Amino acid sequence: KNEVEQSPQNLTAQEGEFITINCSYSVGISALHWLQQHPGGGIVSLFMLSSGKKKHGRLIATINIQEKHSSLHITASHPRDSAVYICAVRSGETSGSRLTFGEGTQLTVNP
Amino acid sequence: NAGVTQTPKFQVLKTGQSMTLQCAQDMNHEYMSWYRQDPGMGLRLIHYSVGAGITDQGEVPNGYNVSRSTTEDFPLRLLSAAPSQTSVYFCASSYGRWNTEAFFGQGTRLTVV
Numbered sequence: 010k011n012e013v014e015q016s017p018q019n020l021t022a023q024e025g026e027f028i029t030i031n032c033s034y035s036v037g038i039s040a041l042h043w044l045q046q047h048p049g050g051g052i053v054s055l056f057m058l059s060s061g062k063k064k065h066g067r068l069i070a071t072i073n074i075q076e077k078h079s080s081l082h083i084t085a086s087h088p089r090d091s092a093v094y095i096c097a098v099r100s101g102e103t104s105g106s107r108l109t110f111g112e113g114t115q116l117t118v119n120p
Numbered sequence: 121n122a123g124v125t126q127t128p129k130f131q132v133l134k135t136g137q138s139m140t141l142q143c144a145q146d147m148n149h150e151y152m153s154w155y156r157q158d159p160g161m162g163l164r165l166i167h168y169s170v171g172a173g174i175t176d177q178g179e180v181p182n183g184y185n186v187s188r189s190t191t192e193d194f195p196l197r198l199l200s201a202a203p204s205q206t207s208v209y210f211c212a213s214s215y216g217r218w219n220t221e222a223f224f225g226q227g228t229r230l231t232v233v
Contacts, residue, residue: 013162042222051226052210095162097222107153107178108212108222110162 012036015096015111022118028083030114032096035077042108043070043081044095052095055081086118122146126211126225133201133232141196141228143211149223151214152194156180156207157227163210169194201232 014033022028032041043055056063056070058079063070067086072079083090096111127142145152153168165178169188183205185197194213198205211225 011162044222044224052212052224054221054223057221097163107165107168108155108163110155110164112160112162 011111012100012109013096013098013111015094015114017114018112019115020117022086022116024087024118024120026086026118028086028090028116028118030081030094030096030116032079032081032111033077034079034096034098034109036098036100036109038098038100040099041072041079042097042099043079044097046093046095046113048092055094083116088118088120091117124211124213124223124225126209126228128228129226131228131230133198133230135201135203135232137201139198139201141198141209141211141230143194143196143225144192145194145213145223146192147213147215147223148191149213149215150191151216151220152188153178153212154184154186154194154196155210155212157210158207166196166209198230203232206230206232 012035016031040059042057044052045055046052058072067084069082093113093115095113097108124145150171154166155163157163164180166184167186169175172188172191175186209228212222214220214222
């Protein structure tokens with residue numbers, strides 16, 4: 010079982026829909042990151058959080074430390090939101106405080 | 121402010137060839153790392169550095185070398201390329217090791233034939 014599990018693997022939505030991507034992890038963490046990767050492009054950090062909730066524009070990230078679960082929400086989705094969204098956790102239990110990544114969620118938003 | 125700069129963006133190598141992937145950051149970050157991204161798998165750590173002169177192995181270090189002679193640069197060397205090293209490589213940096221934002225380069229798509 011992977012230390013970081015994301016669901017769903019693939020998600021197709023219509024423009025304007027509310028989207029939720031989930032991330033569950035099995036290790037103790039110091040922080041959780043949500044990243045965005047566009048086709049052929051690099052990786053951009055969206056959020057880093059260790060508790061509670063953060064909001065940036067139409068994106069909202071929440072984390073429940075007790076349940077070891079985080080969600081990324083996109084309100085009023087738009088075709089430009091189409092990308093791979095990656096959850097990563099930074100754990101003090103592993104050497105080098107490395108980031109451990111989920112496999113990513115491919116989001117496609119159709120007009 | 122360029123952030124994290126990776127070169128080249130694309131590279132094709134023949135089996136047995138060597139090459140260096142370059143990574144530079146201009147944010148005075150202490151922590152730098154190299155990851156590879158393969159289909160169906162999350163990014164995996166190859167090597168990392170917590171400061172100039174200090175490097176250590178990650179999850180998948182075999183076949184790769186790194187050095188950190190300056191804070192800014194963290195090159196990744198493939199000593200003798202193998203088809204199993206066909207992947208997309210990302211360099212990342214952060215100010216510290218723990219609760220700090222990670223910045224990624226644009227990636228290098230490497231094909232070994």
